Amino acid sequence: xxxxxxxxxxxxxxGHYAVPQFNINNLEWTKYILEKCNELNxxxxxxxxxxxxxxxxxxxxxxxxxxxxxxxxxxxxxVCLHLDHGSTVENCKAAIDAGFxxxxxxxxxxxxxxxxxxxxxxxxxxxKHMVSVEAEVxxxxxxxxxxxxxxxxxTLEDCLELYNNTxxxxxAPALGSVHGFYKGxxxxxxxxMKKISDKMPIPLVLHGGTGIPEDKIKTAIANxxxxxxxxxxxxxxxxxxxxEFLDKDKNVYDPRKVIGSGENxxxxxxxxxxxxxxxxx
Ligand code: 13P
Numbered sequence: 001x002x003x004x005x006x007x008x009x010x011x012x013x014x015g016h017y018a019v020p021q022f023n024i025n026n027l028e029w030t031k032y033i034l035e036k037c038n039e040l041n042x043x044x045x046x047x048x049x050x051x052x053x054x055x056x057x058x059x060x061x062x063x064x065x066x067x068x069x070x071x072x073x074x075x076x077x078x079v080c081l082h083l084d085h086g087s088t089v090e091n092c093k094a095a096i097d098a099g100f101x102x103x104x105x106x107x108x109x110x111x112x113x114x115x116x117x118x119x120x121x122x123x124x125x126x127x128k129h130m131v132s133v134e135a136e137v138x139x140x141x142x143x144x145x146x147x148x149x150x151x152x153x154x155t156l157e158d159c160l161e162l163y164n165n166t167x168x169x170x171x172a173p174a175l176g177s178v179h180g181f182y183k184g185x186x187x188x189x190x191x192x193m194k195k196i197s198d199k200m201p202i203p204l205v206l207h208g209g210t211g212i213p214e215d216k217i218k219t220a221i222a223n224x225x226x227x228x229x230x231x232x233x234x235x236x237x238x239x240x241x242x243x244e245f246l247d248k249d250k251n252v253y254d255p256r257k258v259i260g261s262g263e264n265x266x267x268x269x270x271x272x273x274x275x276x277x278x279x280x281x
Pocket of ligand 1: 023047084085178179180181206207208209210229230231232233
């Protein structure tokens with residue numbers, strides 16, 4: 001059964017660790033992530049971007065696949081199926097209608113007042129369905145799903161205003177992280193992160209987890225981060241493994257062997273990541 005993220009992130013905030021959001025791209029990734037997290041006995045959030053949902057055939061395909069996989073593979077850990085960066089109220093509602101247990105409404109491209117109005121509409125709809133909602137303040141930088149974004153850091157005042165007027169369940173304040181690989185050292189604003197965390201009762205989310213060194217991940221968790229999103233890192237280790245496999249065997253053509261040649265790379269990387277996050281049940 002799918003669950004929203006409230007219980008798992010509440011425990012993470014109290015226990016000073018982070019729950020991973022791993023983005024999924026296809027059936028195989030979903031299976032590898034579920035199997036590995038189940039083996040490690042840790043909760044997991046499966047992130048699905050709008051682009052990835054479209055690639056897989058739509059929200060209903062994704063939701064049905066994940067729910068069937070949980071049953072068929074006898075997955076016993078808490079699993080949250082989360083729309084990543086929902087760009088419109090309609091898309092968030094469509095994901096909820098299709099059975100997603102959580103959504104992010106990314107209103108960061110709108111002025112704050114509009115971001116608040118639209119986020120509130122998503123929260124009202126989501127909470128009727130027991131679905132959790134994450135929102136964004138400021139702009140997280142980098143490129144995701146071919147959309148480029150400049151960094152614009154969040155302020156405590158804007159975060160409080162959005163929280164107080166919407167009732168969101170978690171917040172992703174942009175504080176210097178970027179999607180994709182970093183050019184140089186990530187420059188995260190831990191001072192503002194701590195201020196926001198101290199003033200807000202809800203868990204904070206760090207996007208752009210790929211490429212953040214271990215010490216900065218640990219500092220982020222110590223300063224109030226309870227959920228960390230990872231996408232590019234798993235894509236990179238998977239592609240490297242598949243490329244090496246194809247280079248080694250020029251005659252292989254069975255797609256199960258080709259795609260599956262990246263399985264261990266994904267599973268090993270998940271192990272490393274959640275060890276750093278100190279994820280627990
Ligand atoms: P990365 O691709 O940098 O890991 O970021 C993922 C993310 O934040 C998804 O929302």
